[in-house]
Amino acid sequence: MAKLTAKDKKRAAELERVISHLDTAYERGDDCLHPDTRIIVSDGEYDAMRRELAALQPESDLFATATASELVSAARKIVHDPPLTSIDKASHENIELQEEQLFKWIHDSLDNLGEQSGKVLKAKGKEYKGEPVSYPANTFYEAWKLDGVAVALYYVDGKLDRAGLRPRDGVNGEAVTEQVQYVSGVPAKLKKKVTCSIRGELICKLSDFEIVQKSLEEAGEKLRANPRNHTAGGIRQFKTPEKTKLMRLSFIGYTIEGLANPPYKTEIERARFCNDELGVPYIETKPFRFEDLQTYENSIADLDFEVDGVIIGVNNLEDNEQLGRRGDPLTGNPKGKIAWKFREEEATPTIREIEWQTGRTGKIVAVAIFDPVRLAGTNVSRATLHNAGFMERNQISIGSMISVRKAGKIIPKVTGVISGQSKPDFPAECPACGAETKLQEGGSAEMLELVCTGDSCSAQNVSGLCHYLSTLGVLGLGESRVSQLVEGGAVNDFADFYRLDVESAMATGLTHRQSTLAVAAVQMIPDPDKMDEDALDKAIEASMQTKIEVPLWQLFAAFGIGAAGKSAGKALASHFGSLEKIRTASVEDLEKVDDIGTITAEAIVAWLDENSKQIDDLLDFVTPVGPKSGGTLDGVNFCFSGGFPEGKKHWESLVESHGGKCTSSVSKKTNYLVAGSGSGSKSAKANKLEIPIIDTAELEKLLR
Numbered sequence: 001m002a003k004l005t006a007k008d009k010k011r012a013a014e015l016e017r018v019i020s021h022l023d024t025a026y027e028r029g030d031d032c033l034h035p036d037t038r039i040i041v042s043d044g045e046y047d048a049m050r051r052e053l054a055a056l057q058p059e060s061d062l063f064a065t066a067t068a069s070e071l072v073s074a075a076r077k078i079v080h081d082p083p084l085t086s087i088d089k090a091s092h093e094n095i096e097l098q099e100e101q102l103f104k105w106i107h108d109s110l111d112n113l114g115e116q117s118g119k120v121l122k123a124k125g126k127e128y129k130g131e132p133v134s135y136p137a138n139t140f141y142e143a144w145k146l147d148g149v150a151v152a153l154y155y156v157d158g159k160l161d162r163a164g165l166r167p168r169d170g171v172n173g174e175a176v177t178e179q180v181q182y183v184s185g186v187p188a189k190l191k192k193k194v195t196c197s198i199r200g201e202l203i204c205k206l207s208d209f210e211i212v213q214k215s216l217e218e219a220g221e222k223l224r225a226n227p228r229n230h231t232a233g234g235i236r237q238f239k240t241p242e243k244t245k246l247m248r249l250s251f252i253g254y255t256i257e258g259l260a261n262p263p264y265k266t267e268i269e270r271a272r273f274c275n276d277e278l279g280v281p282y283i284e285t286k287p288f289r290f291e292d293l294q295t296y297e298n299s300i301a302d303l304d305f306e307v308d309g310v311i312i313g314v315n316n317l318e319d320n321e322q323l324g325r326r327g328d329p330l331t332g333n334p335k336g337k338i339a340w341k342f343r344e345e346e347a348t349p350t351i352r353e354i355e356w357q358t359g360r361t362g363k364i365v366a367v368a369i370f371d372p373v374r375l376a377g378t379n380v381s382r383a384t385l386h387n388a389g390f391m392e393r394n395q396i397s398i399g400s401m402i403s404v405r406k407a408g409k410i411i412p413k414v415t416g417v418i419s420g421q422s423k424p425d426f427p428a429e430c431p432a433c434g435a436e437t438k439l440q441e442g443g444s445a446e447m448l449e450l451v452c453t454g455d456s457c458s459a460q461n462v463s464g465l466c467h468y469l470s471t472l473g474v475l476g477l478g479e480s481r482v483s484q485l486v487e488g489g490a491v492n493d494f495a496d497f498y499r500l501d502v503e504s505a506m507a508t509g510l511t512h513r514q515s516t517l518a519v520a521a522v523q524m525i526p527d528p529d530k531m532d533e534d535a536l537d538k539a540i541e542a543s544m545q546t547k548i549e550v551p552l553w554q555l556f557a558a559f560g561i562g563a564a565g566k567s568a569g570k571a572l573a574s575h576f577g578s579l580e581k582i583r584t585a586s587v588e589d590l591e592k593v594d595d596i597g598t599i600t601a602e603a604i605v606a607w608l609d610e611n612s613k614q615i616d617d618l619l620d621f622v623t624p625v626g627p628k629s630g631g632t633l634d635g636v637n638f639c640f641s642g643g644f645p646e647g648k649k650h651w652e653s654l655v656e657s658h659g660g661k662c663t664s665s666v667s668k669k670t671n672y673l674v675a676g677s678g679s680g681s682k683s684a685k686a687n688k689l690e691i692p693i694i695d696t697a698e699l700e701k702l703l704r
């Protein structure tokens with residue numbers, strides 16, 4: 001091997017530093033900002049850095065492990081056997097070079113596999129080393145490359161035993177055994193009593209991601225950049241594993257290891273077995289056809305999850321294993337697989353206009369508007385400029401030429417500025433209400449934010465109204481509809497929702513059908529879109545003539561008073577029993593209730609006072625229903641710990657509907673600890689305090 005020049009050595013060290021920084025950010029779920037420029041690094045640029053390093057210094061330590069992340073987590077560790085590795089990639093700005101990487105892999109695999117039977121398929125018009133590219137059908141398989149976080153689930157005799165994330169060294173992964181119990185697609189029990197590990201990807205479906213972003217926005221928290229970042233951060237709930245449930249994550253498998261006498265011989269058969277016979281969702285796996293790569297890329301927009309390419313591998317499992325690994329025989333990348341990454345297209349439009357929008361918590365975000373450019377099969381003419389800090393660092397304003405990228409993802413990304421830098425011009429007035437704006441540090445230095453200072457901001461009013469509806473469980477009336485109703489003058493406060501009829505909704509510009517559905521939503525008529533028009537009209541009419549009954553705690557939480565949310569609502573409802581009593585309570589009275597501090601108590605009194613007319617008005621339409629007394633569990637305190645197949649919520653609301661109370665931690669006041677799978681420190685605490693620990697079967701007896 002030729003000796004490296006001093007210049008090459010320096011460049012290699014530089015690349016190692018930057019890649020390791022980016023891997024750390026990636027693993028943590030942060031934005032991948034370049035450590036020096038603080039500009040977002042695209043996956044394409046990142047892959048190019050790795051390739052450059054591989055060419056300069058193939059023996060770099062960085063290639064010894066699946067990631068160069070420096071994250072050392074304090075979490076407990078799970079030992080992965082066999083290790084979780086990475087996959088070689090075919091990716092390049094230049095499609096010919098990328099295809100050559102794939103064809104070389106096909107060629108080398110066929111060379112090493114020996115005799116393969118079956119009909120021969122051709123990659124039409126493609127050549128490798130002067131020969132047409134062809135391969136026997138069924139020799140290779142293809143599957144989406146999910147863009148999430150790798151995890152291995154270990155089952156013993158069909159029961160979930162432990163789970164760990166893919167770590168830097170491939171072996172010692174952060175334990176997420178409790179957390180995965182709150183992930184959709186991870187059963188506590190398999191359909192068969194087998195022992196094996198199922199490996200796959202944790203993801204957040206786009207439909208779930210939308211819901212997560214909404215609730216973050218409502219809570220005034222920082223939004224997640226994309227579903228993958230959210231998943232990486234969302235699964236790492238080491239302090240409160242139950243919180244994972246709120247993250248709305250899903251699991252999809254792509255391999256099974258360690259199963260004794262497997263009833264499958266190929267990857268495709270394994271997929272079917274996992275789905276059908278174990279009951280765990282597995283990524284769709286089909287025979288590979290070169291032409292499919294384009295079909296896959298064209299259909300990205302129809303998916304409910306994000307992908308960044310297609311995995312192609314050797315279908316026969318024994319053959320696959322026989323090919324071995326590159327480099328380390330245990331942790332090296334498998335030679336039998338390659339990841340075809342989608343092209344990351346870039347466009348460099350010039351910003352024509354910047355649109356400012358006030359969000360529900362008063363944050364004002366900037367969207368760049370430019371002449372349409374074609375990116376990954378769609379026309380793009382707008383993209384978010386992230387936050388004021390991003391614009392400030394990169395000196396982006398109207399007239400700047402920016403780079404926008406999109407690679408197999410739904411959301412286009414502004415990755416930086418090309419030319420025409422100039423100081424951003426932040427509006428002095430809120431675009432929604434005209435109040436003064438201010439710049440504020442949002443959490444980290446990266447997050448300089450522009451916010452509205454007005455307290456009667458119409459954008460924030462919409463937020464309050466949406467919060468009211470969502471807390472009451474009203475389905476099918478989202479932010480844009482509510483905005484329209486507010487802007488059209490049909491709704492201004494809570495009570496207006498119940499005055500809303502089809503005609504007044506139509507006056508805001510909604511169609512007849514949209515108006516009918518909006519009214520049906522407010523009236524909480526179940527499945528209105530499944531009813532015929534006549535029946536729906538009748539149901540609406542009948543419903544508008546009767547008051548709606550709402551649990552008191554829910555109504556109180558729906559008011560959206562600062563920190564007083566659902567748990568405060570429940571505590572107050574069970575303490576006072578009626579809205580009237582809560583309304584007449586003093587700060588001192590409120591403070592006596594568990595979990596209500598002075599600041600919250602003061603906020604409640606002030607809000608109820610200021611909104612007293614609005615509440616009176618609302619009570620013409622809704623009847624708050626206090627907690628039932630005389631229930632079988634009156635005055636009995638429960639605490640739940642661990643995972644439950646039906647979900648903890650299910651059991652908690654059963655207990656509450658029987659008059660019992662649920663708390664999140666064990667204390668002397670606790671009467672029973674209900675333990676599910678994986679209950680740990682709470683059980684220990686209960687034992688210490690000599691509190692009976694029961695399971696759900698025993699709880700059911702108490703409920704009777």
Ligand SMILES: NC(=O)c1ccc[n+]([C@@H]2O[C@H](COP(=O)([O-])OP(=O)(O)OC[C@H]3O[C@@H](n4cnc5c(N)ncnc54)[C@H](O)[C@@H]3O)[C@@H](O)[C@H]2O)c1
Pocket residue numbers: 022023026032041042043044046047066067085086087143144145146147149150151166200201254283308311339
């Ligand atoms: N922009 C940046 O700064 C930055 C930084 C770090 C990483 N990245 C990107 O993140 C990726 C990380 O690379 P990596 O080496 O960890 O590998 P990777 O995550 O891209 O690919 C390997 C992984 O793919 C997953 N996978 C998804 N679907 C699969 C399927 N059907 N079958 C098998 N495996 C499947 C597995 O979890 C496997 O571990 C790269 O694509 C890189 O571009 C970007």
Ligand SMILES: [Zn+2]
Pocket residue numbers: 358430431432433434435452453454457458459
């Ligand atoms: Zn405002």
